[in-house]
Amino acid sequence: MKIHIKNGRLIDPGNNLDVRADLFIAAGKVAAVGRAPAGFNANRVIDAAGLVVCPGLIDLAARLREPGYEYKATLESEMLAAAAGGVTSLACPPDTEPVLDEPGLVEMLKHRAKTLNLAHVYPVGALTVRLAGEQLTEMAELRDAGCVGFSHADVPLQDNQVLWRALQYAATFGFRVWLRPQDGYLAKDGVAHDGEVATRLGLAGIPAFAETIAIATIVETMRATGARVHLCRLSTRDGVDMVRAAKRDGLPISCDIGIHHAHLSEMDLGYFDSHCHLQPPLRSARDRDALREGLKDGTIDALCSDHTPVDEDSKLLPFAESEVGATGLELLLPLTLKWALEMKIPLVQALARITKEPARILGVDAGHLSEGHNADVCVFDAEHYGKVSVAALKSQGKNTPFLGIELPGKVCYTLLQGQVVYEAGNG
Amino acid sequence: MRNPQLNDKGELQHLLTIEGLPRETLTHILDTATSFVGVTAREVKKVPLLRGKSVFNLFFENSTRTRTTFEIAAKRLSADVINLNIAVSSHTKGETLLDTVDNLSAMHADMFVVRHAESGAPHLIAGHVASHLHVVNAGDGRHAHPTQGLLDLYTIRHYKKDFTRLSVAIVGDILHSRVARSLIHALTVMGTPDVRVIGPMTLIPAGAEKLGVKVFYDLKQGLRDVDVVVMLRLQSERMRGALLPSAQEFFKYYGLTPERLALAKPDAIVMHPGPLNRGVEIDSAVADGSHAVILSQVTFGIAVRMAVMSILAGN
Numbered sequence: 001m002k003i004h005i006k007n008g009r010l011i012d013p014g015n016n017l018d019v020r021a022d023l024f025i026a027a028g029k030v031a032a033v034g035r036a037p038a039g040f041n042a043n044r045v046i047d048a049a050g051l052v053v054c055p056g057l058i059d060l061a062a063r064l065r066e067p068g069y070e071y072k073a074t075l076e077s078e079m080l081a082a083a084a085g086g087v088t089s090l091a092c093p094p095d096t097e098p099v100l101d102e103p104g105l106v107e108m109l110k111h112r113a114k115t116l117n118l119a120h121v122y123p124v125g126a127l128t129v130r131l132a133g134e135q136l137t138e139m140a141e142l143r144d145a146g147c148v149g150f151s152h153a154d155v156p157l158q159d160n161q162v163l164w165r166a167l168q169y170a171a172t173f174g175f176r177v178w179l180r181p182q183d184g185y186l187a188k189d190g191v192a193h194d195g196e197v198a199t200r201l202g203l204a205g206i207p208a209f210a211e212t213i214a215i216a217t218i219v220e221t222m223r224a225t226g227a228r229v230h231l232c233r234l235s236t237r238d239g240v241d242m243v244r245a246a247k248r249d250g251l252p253i254s255c256d257i258g259i260h261h262a263h264l265s266e267m268d269l270g271y272f273d274s275h276c277h278l279q280p281p282l283r284s285a286r287d288r289d290a291l292r293e294g295l296k297d298g299t300i301d302a303l304c305s306d307h308t309p310v311d312e313d314s315k316l317l318p319f320a321e322s323e324v325g326a327t328g329l330e331l332l333l334p335l336t337l338k339w340a341l342e343m344k345i346p347l348v349q350a351l352a353r354i355t356k357e358p359a360r361i362l363g364v365d366a367g368h369l370s371e372g373h374n375a376d377v378c379v380f381d382a383e384h385y386g387k388v389s390v391a392a393l394k395s396q397g398k399n400t401p402f403l404g405i406e407l408p409g410k411v412c413y414t415l416l417q418g419q420v421v422y423e424a425g426n427g
Numbered sequence: 428m429r430n431p432q433l434n435d436k437g438e439l440q441h442l443l444t445i446e447g448l449p450r451e452t453l454t455h456i457l458d459t460a461t462s463f464v465g466v467t468a469r470e471v472k473k474v475p476l477l478r479g480k481s482v483f484n485l486f487f488e489n490s491t492r493t494r495t496t497f498e499i500a501a502k503r504l505s506a507d508v509i510n511l512n513i514a515v516s517s518h519t520k521g522e523t524l525l526d527t528v529d530n531l532s533a534m535h536a537d538m539f540v541v542r543h544a545e546s547g548a549p550h551l552i553a554g555h556v557a558s559h560l561h562v563v564n565a566g567d568g569r570h571a572h573p574t575q576g577l578l579d580l581y582t583i584r585h586y587k588k589d590f591t592r593l594s595v596a597i598v599g600d601i602l603h604s605r606v607a608r609s610l611i612h613a614l615t616v617m618g619t620p621d622v623r624v625i626g627p628m629t630l631i632p633a634g635a636e637k638l639g640v641k642v643f644y645d646l647k648q649g650l651r652d653v654d655v656v657v658m659l660r661l662q663s664e665r666m667r668g669a670l671l672p673s674a675q676e677f678f679k680y681y682g683l684t685p686e687r688l689a690l691a692k693p694d695a696i697v698m699h700p701g702p703l704n705r706g707v708e709i710d711s712a713v714a715d716g717s718h719a720v721i722l723s724q725v726t727f728g729i730a731v732r733m734a735v736m737s738i739l740a741g742n
Contacts, residue, residue: 194633195633195634196633196634196637198632198633199632199633199634199635199637199638200446200608200637200638201546201547201570202546202567202568202569202570202571202605202608203546203547203568203569203570204569205632205633207633271431271547271550272546272547272550272551313523316523316525316551316555317523317524317551318524318543318545318546318547318548318551318567318568319545319546319547320545320546320547320568321545
């Protein structure tokens with residue numbers, strides 16, 4: 001299959017390109033950028049006039065809900081959502097049921113994903129058995145089975161000695177450990193940012209320093225062990241400052257934020273909107289602004305969807321009892337574009353946060369359109385505005401605070417290794 | 428964002444919280460309550476305003492006192508009253524909160540009086556029910572207890588007349604108190620210039636000043652020259668972990684004794700939402716003394732709840 005994508009604006013953050021150039025694809029790889037290779041006969045020509053052609057998006061956190069939570073979503077529904085969102089690579093956290101703590105489970109997940117062939121799936125293995133925070137998992141075996149890193153998902157790792165040992169062991173093999181910085185004791189029972197809105201609504205709070213205390217612990221443990229750490233879902237201004245300082249010190253640290261935290265604050269809880277029941281909690285407008293700045297200056301490496309499909313019944317409950325999370329795979333591109341527009345950031349720089357940078361954190365060859373490498377491609381219309389609606393979302397999870405909101409960016413084509421896996425209808 | 432308590436015409440459809448209600452609405456409720464105080468003192472204590480209407484007291488959290496006053500208020504308005512105590516959380520398997528509500532709606536309820544341990548539960552119900560139904564929040568989590576706030580407001584107006592010159596101190600467990608939140612909103616809407624909250628730092632919520640109050644950690648400082656002292660019940664069942672060392676120590680530093688009350692204005696009134704914990708937050712000498720208006724609050728509470736129910740039913 002040979003595909004010629006013509007007349008598009010090719011934005012390739014991996015090669016720092018933003019040019020008008022055609023893309024030629026053959027045998028699943030990029031055959032050429034700009035001029036057709038000699039004797040190239042396209043089986044299909046895609047006219048991308050007025051559209052952006054960029055590497056397929058890479059999402060550092062998408063819960064596919066398999067195994068264990070198939071009533072909330074299935075691998076199939078969520079990978080269709082990924083394709084519709086222009087996402088060609090995604091990392092999934094280990095908080096499935098059972099937990100991804102055994103090579104067999106990881107292999108099965110990889111195999112299921114491979115069969116569907118809609119996106120590359122990169123499992124993040126559990127750092128401890130059953131995420132119980134006691135016994136280390138067989139990290140090397142899990143890596144061999146396909147894990148790209150190890151994490152504790154959103155489950156607090158309370159015992160700092162276990163954290164210390166886990167980082168030592170991971171550092172032995174050079175594995176990256178993904179940690180969500182939040183002190184479990186300080187966050188206990190909390191459901192919202194400990195501030196003005198939680199006080200007004202009478203919701204139990206999670207203080208901002210639950211994050212900074214955890215970052216301080218992690219950073220000191222990194223110094224002691226030399227481990228590489230990726231911090232997941234920062235939420236506070238002070239947290240961003242601490243990561244900035246740690247990077248200045250040359251520590252091998254990286255971090256991401258979720259798309260919702262780049263746009264929303266505690267104020268969006270309104271009258272107990274359970275779609276805004278997220279972890280970490282939506283914090284103050286000041287924190288949100290610092291996250292947006294940190295993402296711009298590169299302190300925050302990547303933006304991720306933190307995709308969490310939740311069934312409707314689990315959201316139709318009083319705020320504190322409602323299940324945490326929001327659907328996000330199909331909003332990753334629109335909310336990245338919205339941030340870039342509002343912050344006046346060039347597209348090549350903005351798209352790096354959802355292509356090149358997450359690829360680097362995953363340690364995979366993706367996020368660029370270079371000759372001879374995988375042709376994972378997203379073709380989108382940056383000028384198109386569309387309303388987020390239940391009907392339009394492919395994900396089984398319809399839970400998003402952005403329902404009814406108009407957002408920029410419409411994915412027109414998604415290609416995985418040179419195959420069109422998604423093609424938008426007209427309209 | 429539309430205020431979920433109001434209908435298309437901007438009238439009060441539900442009473443969920445005092446926050447966001449205009450002064451005129453609060454005044455209208457208080458004035459209506461005044462007319463009902465007369466009714467409750469009559470030989471025949473009934474008016475036919477809610478005749479033929481069904482009021483469901485939907486209590487997901489135990490409460491005898493509040494449920495009883497709502498029941499009396501509804502009966503004096505000639506409504507049919509059905510009491511349901513559903514003291515199980517929706518965490519336990521079985522019917523969800525909204526399933527329960529749907530079932531009762533199908534029994535042709537006209538009004539739900541809801542108490543729930545989770546903040547926001549009445550909002551959820553109000554957003555779900557058919558448009559002819561009314562929801563009255565009878566206390567949700569730490570969030571709001573609007574009829575208590577209104578009866579406190581009524582009591583203060585009865586004794587002090589003018590809100591714009593008052594100093595009011597609310598003492599104790601502000602963190603877990605829906606009573607405090609509702610009263611704070613009510614007082615600030617009415618233009619009270621000096622509202623204080625007093626308690627140890629562990630019982631004052633984050634950013635309390637944003638509610639428009641002054642925070643005091645020292646009871647004696649906070650009580651100086653106030654016109655109204657509102658003592659909150661120390662809800663031991665809500666206490667988790669390390670908030671307080673003991674009830675004894677709390678009383679020693681935050682309990683209201685005659686000596687401490689002497690720091691307030693000579694004609695200060697003492698209020699309490701009940702039930703009292705004598706010797707924990709309030710000394711018996713104060714609770715039974717001449718400054719206390721605690722039993723008046725109970726009497727006014729029925730008139731205020733009648734006012735709320737009759738106004739909602741009329742909209």
